[in-house]
Amino acid sequence: MIRLEDTSGGAVAAAIAAERHRMGSSATGMVLTLLILSDEESQADATAAAVSAARQHPMRIVTLIPRPGRHDTRLDADISVGGDDGPGEVAVLRLRGLLAEHANSVAVPLLLSDTPVVAYWPHSSPDVPADDPIGRHAQRRITDCASADDIDRELQARKAGYRPGDTDLAWTRLTPWRSVLASALDQPPGQIFRAYVSAEENNPSAILLSLWLGHNLRVPVEMATSAGPGITEVRLETDGGDITVSRADGINAVLSRPDTPDSRVALTRRDLAELMSEELRRLDPDEVYGEVIALVASP
Amino acid sequence: MSPHRADDAARNPLRHRLDQRLPRVAGPCGMVLFGVTGDLSRKKVMPAIYDLANRGLLPPGFGLVGFARRDWADQDFAQIVHDSVREHARTPFREETWKQLAEGIRFVAGDLGDPEAYQTLKGVVQELDENRGTGGNHAFYLSIPPGLFPVVLEHLRTSGLAEDRPEAWRRVVIEKPFGHDLASAQELNRIVGEVFSSGSVFRIDHYLGKETVQNLLALRFANTMFEALWNSHFVDNVQITMAEDIGIGGRAGYYDGIGAARDVIQNHLLQLLALTAMEEPLSFAPDDVRAEKEKVLRAVHLPRELGKHSSRGQYATGWQGGIPVKGYLEEEGISPDSNTETYAALRVDVDNRRWAGVPFYLRTGKRLGRRVTEVAVVFKRAPHLPFEKTAVQELSNNAFVFRIQPDEGITVRFGSKVPNTSSVQVRDVTMDFQYGESFVDSSPEAYERLILDVLLGDPPLFPRHEEVELGWEILDPVLDFWASHGKPDQYVSGGWGPHSSYDMIARDGRTWRRP
Numbered sequence: 001m002i003r004l005e006d007t008s009g010g011a012v013a014a015a016i017a018a019e020r021h022r023m024g025s026s027a028t029g030m031v032l033t034l035l036i037l038s039d040e041e042s043q044a045d046a047t048a049a050a051v052s053a054a055r056q057h058p059m060r061i062v063t064l065i066p067r068p069g070r071h072d073t074r075l076d077a078d079i080s081v082g083g084d085d086g087p088g089e090v091a092v093l094r095l096r097g098l099l100a101e102h103a104n105s106v107a108v109p110l111l112l113s114d115t116p117v118v119a120y121w122p123h124s125s126p127d128v129p130a131d132d133p134i135g136r137h138a139q140r141r142i143t144d145c146a147s148a149d150d151i152d153r154e155l156q157a158r159k160a161g162y163r164p165g166d167t168d169l170a171w172t173r174l175t176p177w178r179s180v181l182a183s184a185l186d187q188p189p190g191q192i193f194r195a196y197v198s199a200e201e202n203n204p205s206a207i208l209l210s211l212w213l214g215h216n217l218r219v220p221v222e223m224a225t226s227a228g229p230g231i232t233e234v235r236l237e238t239d240g241g242d243i244t245v246s247r248a249d250g251i252n253a254v255l256s257r258p259d260t261p262d263s264r265v266a267l268t269r270r271d272l273a274e275l276m277s278e279e280l281r282r283l284d285p286d287e288v289y290g291e292v293i294a295l296v297a298s299p
Numbered sequence: 300m301s302p303h304r305a306d307d308a309a310r311n312p313l314r315h316r317l318d319q320r321l322p323r324v325a326g327p328c329g330m331v332l333f334g335v336t337g338d339l340s341r342k343k344v345m346p347a348i349y350d351l352a353n354r355g356l357l358p359p360g361f362g363l364v365g366f367a368r369r370d371w372a373d374q375d376f377a378q379i380v381h382d383s384v385r386e387h388a389r390t391p392f393r394e395e396t397w398k399q400l401a402e403g404i405r406f407v408a409g410d411l412g413d414p415e416a417y418q419t420l421k422g423v424v425q426e427l428d429e430n431r432g433t434g435g436n437h438a439f440y441l442s443i444p445p446g447l448f449p450v451v452l453e454h455l456r457t458s459g460l461a462e463d464r465p466e467a468w469r470r471v472v473i474e475k476p477f478g479h480d481l482a483s484a485q486e487l488n489r490i491v492g493e494v495f496s497s498g499s500v501f502r503i504d505h506y507l508g509k510e511t512v513q514n515l516l517a518l519r520f521a522n523t524m525f526e527a528l529w530n531s532h533f534v535d536n537v538q539i540t541m542a543e544d545i546g547i548g549g550r551a552g553y554y555d556g557i558g559a560a561r562d563v564i565q566n567h568l569l570q571l572l573a574l575t576a577m578e579e580p581l582s583f584a585p586d587d588v589r590a591e592k593e594k595v596l597r598a599v600h601l602p603r604e605l606g607k608h609s610s611r612g613q614y615a616t617g618w619q620g621g622i623p624v625k626g627y628l629e630e631e632g633i634s635p636d637s638n639t640e641t642y643a644a645l646r647v648d649v650d651n652r653r654w655a656g657v658p659f660y661l662r663t664g665k666r667l668g669r670r671v672t673e674v675a676v677v678f679k680r681a682p683h684l685p686f687e688k689t690a691v692q693e694l695s696n697n698a699f700v701f702r703i704q705p706d707e708g709i710t711v712r713f714g715s716k717v718p719n720t721s722s723v724q725v726r727d728v729t730m731d732f733q734y735g736e737s738f739v740d741s742s743p744e745a746y747e748r749l750i751l752d753v754l755l756g757d758p759p760l761f762p763r764h765e766e767v768e769l770g771w772e773i774l775d776p777v778l779d780f781w782a783s784h785g786k787p788d789q790y791v792s793g794g795w796g797p798h799s800s801y802d803m804i805a806r807d808g809r810t811w812r813r814p
Contacts, residue, residue, distance in 0.1 A: 175320045179355055182313040183324040186358075187434065216312045252395050255359045260432035263360035264402055266352075266395040278320070287317045 004077040009109040012077045012091050016060075019081040020089075030089070032116045032280065035107055035134055036063040039123055042147070045272060046122035047092060052273035054088030057280045062110050063092045064134070066100035073097030075106060104133035111137060116283045120276075123147050130163035140283045144169040145204035152299070155204055159296040164285035170204040171289045172275045176267050177209060177231060180245055184255060189238045195221045196235040200228025209234070211295040212288075230269055322356055325754035327434035328468075329362030329403065329427050331420065333411070333451060334442035335379065336367060339474065344442060345380050346387040347746035352400050353390040356751055362403040362427035362437075366420060368410050376406035389744060403431050411443070412450050417458035424460065435467030438501075438753050444553070445476060449490050456494045463499065470499045470753055475566055477502060477764075479557060480778065481771035488764040501753045502762060503746070504566050510748055511703055514734070515574045515674075516583065518701070518709065525699065528678065530653045535696060536807075537575060537659045538675040539568050540814050542667035542795075546614065546624060547641070551632030560611070560643040560778060563663040565770040567672075569596065570762060571703075572659055575674050576649050589763060596769040598650045599659075605780040607806055611640035612790040612797035614666035619793030624666065626792070640787040641665045644800045645777060646807070658807060662800065666792040671814040672703040686723060693726040698812065708733035 002015060036046050043065050050061045078092045091110065095103055111117055119129065119138035126132040129141040145168050148154035158168060195213045199206030206223060209231065214221040217236070226232040233246040241258030245265070253267035314321065330348070334340055351357050365376040381401070385392060405423050409416020427433045439461070441451060452471075455461040461469050473491065478484030491500055519525060528534070541563050547554045554562070573592040580587040602608035616626035628635050642664030649659060678697040694714040702708050709732045714725040751757075788797035795811065804811055 172320075176355060178313065179321050179324060180359070182311060182321055183326070183358055185311045185313050186324070186326045188310060213313075216315070218312075252398070257432065260360075261430050263431060264399045265359040266355075266393065266399050268393070268395060282319045284319070286319060288315055288319070 002079040004079065006072075006074045007077055008075060009106040012075075012079065012093065012106075013109045015077075015079055016081055016089050016091065019079065023082055030058050030060055030112050030115065032057065032118055032283070033060045033062065033110070033112045034280075035117065035119045035138065036061065037103065037119065037121050037134055038063060038065055040065060040067075042122040043092065046120065047090065049272035049276050050120070051088055051090060053276035053280060056277050058087040059280075060089045060110070060112050061091070062107060063090070064103045064107060065092070065094050066103060067094050067096045068100035069097065071096045073099050075099055104137075107134060107137065116140070118142065118280065118283065125157075126161070127157055128161035128163065129166055130161075139165055140279075140285075141166050142169065142279055143167075146170050146173075148204075151202045151204050151207070155207060155293075155296045156299060159293050162290060162293050164287070164290060166293075167279065167286045167289050168204075168208075168293070169272075169275050169279070171208055171286075171292070172279055173205045173230075173270070174209050174212075175278060176270070177234065177245070178212065180253065180255065180265055180267060181213075181234060181236075184236075184243055184245065184257065187257075189236070189240065189243060189257075191239040192217050192219050192236050193239070194219050194237040196224060196233070196237075197221060197231065198224045198226040198233040199231040201225050203228075203230060206231050207296070208292055212292050215292065215295055322354070323751075323755060324356055325351075325358050325361075325751060326436065327358050327360060327432050328436035328438065328754050329364065329424070329431070329433040330438045330440055330750070330754070331364040331366060331424070332440045332442060333366050335365040335376065336369070337442050340442045341379070341383040342387050343744070343746045344440060344750070345383040346389065347744055347750050349380075349384040349388045349396065349400060350390045350744065350747055351751055353388070353393060353396045357400075357754075359399070360403060360431040360433060361400065362405065362424075362431050362433045363400070364405045364407060364420065364423055364427070366407045366409065366411075366416070369406075369408055371406050371408055373404060373406050377401050377404040380404060403427065403433075411447055412454070414454060414458065417454045417460060421458055421460055435464065436469075438470045438472060440472045442474060445473075445478075445487065448473065448487065452490055452494045461494045463496070468499070468756060469495070470501060470756070471495045472501045472503060472749070472753055475502070475504045476557065476561060477566070477767045478771065479561055481768060481775050484764070484767050484771050488767070492764075497763070500764075501749065502764075502767070503749050504570070504762070510745065511707065512570075512574060513583075514707065515571075515701060516580075516588070519574075520579055528699075529676075531655055531657045533678055534654075534657050535677050535679045536657060536809055537572075538677065538812055539571050539575070539659065539661050539673075540675070540812075541567060541663040541672040542670065542814060543663075543665045544619065544667060544670045544793075546666050546792075547627070547630055547633075551630055555633050555637055555639050558611075558639040558643065559641055559663050559665065560645070560774060560781075564643055564645060564661050565774045566762070566767070568661040568663060569599075569770045569773060570766070571674050572596075572599070572647070572649075572661065573766075575676070575701075576654055576659070578653070589766070592762075593765055593769060595649060595651070596766065596773070598654075599647050599773050600650055601773065601776055602646055602648070605777055606784060608646040608803055609777055609780075610642070610644040610788070610797060610800035610803045611781060612642035612664070612788045612799070613637075613639070614641050614664075614792045615789040617792040619666060624792050626789070627665075638782075638786055640781070642667075642787070642790060642796050642800070644796065644803060646803070647773070658809075660804060660809075660811070662796065662811070664790075664796055668793060668795050669814075670705065673814050674701040674703070675812050675814075676700070677809075677812065686725065690723045691725050693724070695727055706733050 047063045076094045081089045117137045118140045119135045120142040125143040129135040135141045145154045197210045210221040229250040236243040244256045247253035250269045253265045256262045407420045478487045577591040577595040580591045613627040644662035646658050676699045698712040700710040711730045715728040717724040788799050790797035
């Protein structure tokens with residue numbers, strides 16, 4: 001790792017290039033730039049997850065940590081390139097003093113030319129990510145409702161501030177559930193009357209799942225609180241009997257269908273790195289998420 | 300590029316055309332595997348099934364039935380699958396995925412020719428339908444020598460196991476070789492066709508997965524900058540190579556009498572030729588792609604003097620990569636006077652406006668310098684070079700290379716000025732793109748894609764029996780010529796083939812590229 005103190009965005013970019021050159025490899029394989037805007041508390045996990053996702057999506061990771069306050073105004077950088085951590089390039093930047101308000105000026109010289117930019121706010125997100133100075137560079141903007149204290153208010157903010165290209169990790173977490181439910185309905189189930197979703201309290205994914213089910217099945221959805229972890233059961237009431245996916249331990253689920261023996265389904269909760277990998281697989285707007293977030297109830 | 304079936308979304312309210320996250324998961328189904336002890340089953344098929352399950356692409360309740368002449372119970376077979384998964388799967392081993400899979404594993408002990416065993420199999424398949432919800436949908440994977448196909452297919456038919464019903468499908472997967480000449484390929488096709496309809500037959504050539512085919516098509520037809528050069532005005536010749544560094548290993552029984560041309564040129568290299576040379580298909584729907592491939596294969600013709608434009612050889616005793624190796628004729632199970640070639644090279648021409656006058660050189664062999672499969676499009680020299688003669692001495696033809704394995708990707712070779720020389724000097728440099736560099740997770744093993752296509756019922760992109768037969772129509776005259784003219788030349792193990800292969804291309808004033 002290289003540490004630069006009291007430096008500039010341009011100097012950080014030059015240091016990364018010099019390090020690449022020294023290692024005898026050029027940065028040609030990089031597919032995107034990921035800008036992470038984080039506080040000190042979340043930055044380490046978010047950066048580590050991105051580094052791990054970089055094994056699948058080689059990228060430049062720029063973690064911007066605003067440190068407002070009365071210290072000197074200056075930029076400090078920790079840089080690591082390639083090596084054992086994976087193929088990516090990582091710059092963790094602390095923006096001290098007045099610079100905390102000008103993260104964008106640091107980010108611009110660090111964007112890789114002609115490749116997509118993704119922005120990620122692991123903790124608190126701007127009201128309209130697409131209008132944020134950092135978010136404006138990005139064609140895909142990732143937020144995480146689950147990190148908020150007030151889930152309902154956060155979901156409403158995401159709805160109000162939604163622009164195509166936004167996505168939320170609370171939605172990403174649902175993919176395996178949605179996949180199992182969709183394949184359970186690949187055999188026409190007959191008429192569906194009602195759906196039930198049980199989850200631990202304050203789970204934004206469960207709310208999004210209910211909205212998605214209600215919207216697509218055109219049935220009322222009831223939510224119940226369980227002990228968790230995460231979502232524990234989805235039940236669809238049909239004229240032939242219930243279709244149920246239940247997962248008590250956060251790992252193994254059981255799928256029950258009328259007239260069919262129960263079957264076991266692996267439905268493991270995924271870590272942040274896996275979520276990031278899924279998130280970076282597609283960089284065009286996630287229109288289904290857009291549809292679902294628009295359905296969030298107003299206060 | 301497989302068209303998403305429009306009826307999916309209409310039928311299933313949770314499947315949305317725009318949903319970019321939901322994978323296409325196979326519907327309720329199971330697979331019956333014949334030949335469970337073979338290398339391919341253990342190293343490729345079983346791990347691919349696990350990897351599919353691990354990626355969440357198999358239906359809950361998937362059933363896997365092994366069929367072999369072994370005195371095994373279900374658990375013994377499950378252990379074999381477990382071991383093969385542990386050793387060869389590409390995705391990490393997860394206990395929960397394994398448990399999901401293991402619940403659906405069954406074994407039927409019996410002889411391939413014993414009608415009673417098929418009745419037992421029928422019972423097991425029904426039991427899976429009842430207890431696992433496989434819904435009567437089953438694929439039969441014949442990982443057995445082609446000589447046994449007729450027996451198995453006949454029993455599948457008489458036992459009623461192969462019967463398609465309106466609400467349930469039955470499909471069959473067969474591996475190459477698809478015959479050993481035109482007549483036998485037609486015969487094989489007739490036998491398979493009597494039991495399964497052509498849409499239910501999936502042929503796999505493990506060298507060329509759907510992924511590779513689609514990569515090649517995407518590069519050719521999604522870009523602007525290559526297509527303009529893709530014709531006889533700019534291209535001097537095309538060299539298609541599949542080289543292996545290994546010998547025949549334990550496959551003497553299979554290989555002797557078959558040889559390199561039948562094993563590789565007939566299917567693999569001619570498919571690569573078709574994909575490289577074909578016109579733009581109307582769409583990427585399998586029928587449209589196939590139409591263009593067949594068109595270009597029909598335009599392929601052989602040189603009149605086969606002796607001058609083909610070469611064959613057998614690897615000789617020697618050293619390869621620092622290890623002493625046996626020659627082909629010394630291999631166990633090979634007769635010392637065997638005429639089977641382990642190296643084959645051939646020039647063909649494509650008779651159409653785009654390619655007239657551009658030779659396509661096909662070569663394949665065992666015990667060559669290294670393992671590589673590639674298509675090299677070699678361009679003409681610039682008609683005029685405004686440099687001193689000495690300045691361009693180190694410049695050769697520009698080239699565009701599709702690397703298929705290992706490290707799937709592209710290499711472009713062109714000339715560049717050497718920095719800091721007092722006079723201008725131009726030298727060959729290469730630019731490289733690797734799939735693994737930009738998309739690490741997007742290259743599933745060929746078997747994964749194929750098995751998933753079988754279970755989804757996606758029409759096979761590669762290859763249908765018409766293409767198989769066209770391949771034989773091209774190759775049969777060469778095989779006949781070789782059979783009546785001399786013997787294969789001996790070549791040094793670890794090199795790039797017999798002298799005759801160098802002579803053959805030198806006659807045209809060209810040289811082989813070192814892959």
